[in-house]
Amino acid sequence: xxxxxxxxxxxxxxxxxxxxxxxxxxxxxxxxxxxxxxxxxxxxxxxxxxxxxxxxxxxxxxxxxxxxxxxxxxxxxxxxxxxxxxxxxxxxxxxxxxxxxxxxxxxxxxxxxxxxxxxxxxxxxxxxxxxxxxxxxxxxxxxxxxxxxxxxxxxxxxxxxxxxxxxxxxxxxxxxxxxxxxxxxxxxxxxxxxxxxxxxxxxxxxxxxxxxxxxxxxxxxxxxxxxxxxxxxxxxxxxxxxxxxxxxxxxxxxxxxxxxxxxxxxxxxxxxxxxxxxxxxxxxxxxxxxxxxxxxxxxxxxxxxxxxxxxxxxxxxxxxxxxxxxxxxxxxxxxxxxxxxxxxxxxxxxxxxxxxxxxxxxxxxxxxxxxxxxxxxxxxxxxxxxxxxxxxxxxxxxxxxxxxxxxxxxxxxxxxxxxxxxxxxxxxxxxxxxxxxxxxxxxxxxxxxxxxxxxxxxxxxxxxxxxxxxxxxxxxxxxxxxxxxxxxxxxxxxxxxxxxxxxxxxxxxxxxxxxxxxxxxxxxxxxxxxxxxxxxxxxxxxxxxxxxxxxxxxxxxxxxxxxxxxxxxxxxxxxxxxxxxxxxxxxxxxxxxxxxxxxxxxxxxxxxxxxxxxxxxxxxxxxxxxxxxxxxxxxxxxxxxxxxxxxxxxxxxxxxxx
Ligand code: PRX
Numbered sequence: 001x002x003x004x005x006x007x008x009x010x011x012x013x014x015x016x017x018x019x020x021x022x023x024x025x026x027x028x029x030x031x032x033x034x035x036x037x038x039x040x041x042x043x044x045x046x047x048x049x050x051x052x053x054x055x056x057x058x059x060x061x062x063x064x065x066x067x068x069x070x071x072x073x074x075x076x077x078x079x080x081x082x083x084x085x086x087x088x089x090x091x092x093x094x095x096x097x098x099x100x101x102x103x104x105x106x107x108x109x110x111x112x113x114x115x116x117x118x119x120x121x122x123x124x125x126x127x128x129x130x131x132x133x134x135x136x137x138x139x140x141x142x143x144x145x146x147x148x149x150x151x152x153x154x155x156x157x158x159x160x161x162x163x164x165x166x167x168x169x170x171x172x173x174x175x176x177x178x179x180x181x182x183x184x185x186x187x188x189x190x191x192x193x194x195x196x197x198x199x200x201x202x203x204x205x206x207x208x209x210x211x212x213x214x215x216x217x218x219x220x221x222x223x224x225x226x227x228x229x230x231x232x233x234x235x236x237x238x239x240x241x242x243x244x245x246x247x248x249x250x251x252x253x254x255x256x257x258x259x260x261x262x263x264x265x266x267x268x269x270x271x272x273x274x275x276x277x278x279x280x281x282x283x284x285x286x287x288x289x290x291x292x293x294x295x296x297x298x299x300x301x302x303x304x305x306x307x308x309x310x311x312x313x314x315x316x317x318x319x320x321x322x323x324x325x326x327x328x329x330x331x332x333x334x335x336x337x338x339x340x341x342x343x344x345x346x347x348x349x350x351x352x353x354x355x356x357x358x359x360x361x362x363x364x365x366x367x368x369x370x371x372x373x374x375x376x377x378x379x380x381x382x383x384x385x386x387x388x389x390x391x392x393x394x395x396x397x398x399x400x401x402x403x404x405x406x407x408x409x410x411x412x413x414x415x416x417x418x419x420x421x422x423x424x425x426x427x428x429x430x431x432x433x434x435x436x437x438x439x440x441x442x443x444x445x446x447x448x449x450x451x452x453x454x455x456x457x458x459x460x461x462x463x464x465x466x467x468x469x470x471x472x473x474x475x476x477x478x479x480x481x482x483x484x485x486x487x488x489x490x491x492x493x494x495x496x497x498x499x500x501x502x503x504x505x506x507x508x509x510x511x512x513x514x515x516x517x518x519x520x521x522x523x524x525x526x527x528x529x530x531x532x533x534x535x536x537x538x539x540x541x542x543x544x545x546x547x548x549x550x551x552x553x554x555x556x557x558x559x560x561x562x563x564x565x566x567x568x569x570x571x572x573x574x575x576x577x578x579x580x581x582x583x584x585x586x587x588x589x590x591x592x593x594x595x596x597x598x599x600x601x602x603x604x605x606x607x608x609x610x611x612x613x614x615x616x617x618x619x620x621x622x623x624x625x626x627x628x629x630x631x632x633x634x635x636x637x638x639x640x641x642x643x644x645x646x647x648x649x650x651x652x653x654x655x656x657x658x
Pocket of ligand 1: 393397420421422424444507521533
């Protein structure tokens with residue numbers, strides 16, 4: 001917080017010392033979509049009826065469902081006999097209602113000056129054309145389509161084109177490596193991949209097509225690759241490639257949407273868990289769209305004239321639910337920004353907010369902490385008075401950053417909604433409603449109406465208010481993932497076995513305070529959260545041992561004041577290899593190249609052994625203590641206690657702790 005303005009700093013400290021709470025501003029309470037707590041009571045009385053009412057209100061059906069929830073723990077369906085099309089709900093119905101000229105996306109390219117407005121009518125036409133093109137390539141209902149693109153308008157176009165013809169999409173974040181892409185393509189059994197020549201990032205170009213070529217060489221089921229021309233640079237060409245613009249050159253502008261069952265798959269999205277291989281969370285059509293749309297509208301207080309900006313990447317679930325499906329289902333005007341928040345300078349976001357009159361803005365705590373560091377001069381350059389609601393997601397937000405966001409960006413007028421959810425949950429589960437909830441900086445507050453969450457101990461008993469425990473959800477909700485693609489057994493085992501099949505285990509630790517407010521405390525499994533992005537320790541470890549020099553590896557997440565956590569790796573080398581700074585650097589690069597830049601370890605430490613018990617089990621608690629520079633506590637159960645002292649010295653040195 002050192003760079004914050006001294007006055008702001010004093011204010012923040014004062015407010016936090018007073019433990020001040022923040023009730024909804026009167027003006028917002030009066031005008032909010034949800035301005036009182038009646039929805040909580042309605043949902044409490046009959047949560048199935050609550051969601052059914054909203055399914056009628058928010059969705060347009062070809063055949064209205066008679067069924068609501070069918071719950072055979074741990075499997076559920078919602079509105080199973082209903083028939084609809086998600087792309088129709090996101091596009092056609094708005095155009096049919098006369099809103100075709102409304103802007104769907106204000107797209108802003110990274111290169112200064114480059115921007116484009118896309119109306120709902122234009123989006124519908126572009127989606128229909130690509131949908132026709134995909135059909136020509138033989139893509140039909142149920143066929144999985146991989147998408148590997150940057151933040152260009154054609155990314156939502158590709159997703160919606162898939163939705164229109166009933167082909168589940170599987171988007172892979174453009175920052176992932178060729179190997180990560182290949183693994184996901186294989187896992188999904190994708191037969192077609194949509195990509196682009198290159199993307200812009202921080203003034204440089206990301207070689208998406210070149211990466212895609214490498215990936216496709218490792219994913220033999222992919223038979224066609226559709227390539228969008230974006231930067232225009234020449235790219236290598238394969239026989240199976242087809243230019244997007246050529247594919248849609250001669251197709252009709254309209255395309256009949258495929259009538260889909262409510263429970264038909266809309267998409268797969270891979271995420272990291274406790275195992276080496278990422279798993280594909282499977283989301284279905286009606287329940288997911290409903291959850292995304294309702295939460296978007298109520299939590300960010302979206303009116304007809306709102307201008308919404310979720311500054312996440314579409315490659316993550318946040319972008320799926322709150323850049324594409326939720327906002328489009330609500331007919332909202334959104335900002336879609338291609339590039340980096342610091343390009344060309346740190347006021348880029350504030351400049352965009354001013355230019356388009358953004359009313360609700362949603363980003364990650366890690367970015368807010370960067371903004372704090374850069375200082376108030378940057379937001380000070382722009383008029384941010386259009387803002388009404390601010391949001392955060394992805395990791396716990398420290399109260400200082402929360403108050404800074406509220407004061408400096410929101411001008412003390414805008415509620416900050418801290419929203420807790422996961423790839424698996426499809427949409428937000430724990431969150432304030434800005435016109436209803438009194439806020440406490442650092443708390444995600446309470447469960448969304450219709451969501452039944454609790455904190456329990458190891459045995460599943462409720463814990464007392466104020467004590468920590470495991471966050472669980474004990475009733476199904478419409479947007480929840482239905483399985484892990486191709487591995488239902490793992491779905492059951494990972495998420496529904498600890499406390500029985502009716503209880504979803506989130507993997508997060510949390511506590512509730514005396515008012516019942518939730519305070520999230522981070523993952524309790526082997527998942528690391530770096531700058532809001534999930535990585536698995538096991539995935540990093542199994543990557544490291546692929547390197548010829550590495551005999552054994554262990555990875556841990558250590559506290560990082562800016563990025564939440566950072567990755568620290570411990571490596572035991574094979575005979576004949578010597579520890580050196582160069583090798584450490586090579587291994588960091590190796591992991592980044594294999595998984596993606598977000599997985600680059602902050603440090604690789606070499607030891608003569610890893611801290612193991614006499615039975616040979618690595619003591620992970622100790623690794624974490626070493627990486628965080630904590631006291632080591634009891635090491636007597638170790639096979640060789642001297643090991644940890646040596647590792648601790650190395651860690652302190654590598655991580656700059658003197
Ligand atoms: O640990 C929680 C953290 O992010 C995890 C989910 O990551 P992912 O599936 O990538 O989805 C991120 C965006 C929805 C959770 O298990 N997390 C997410 N939001 C919050 C959070 N931790 C604390 N506070 C939050 N608001």
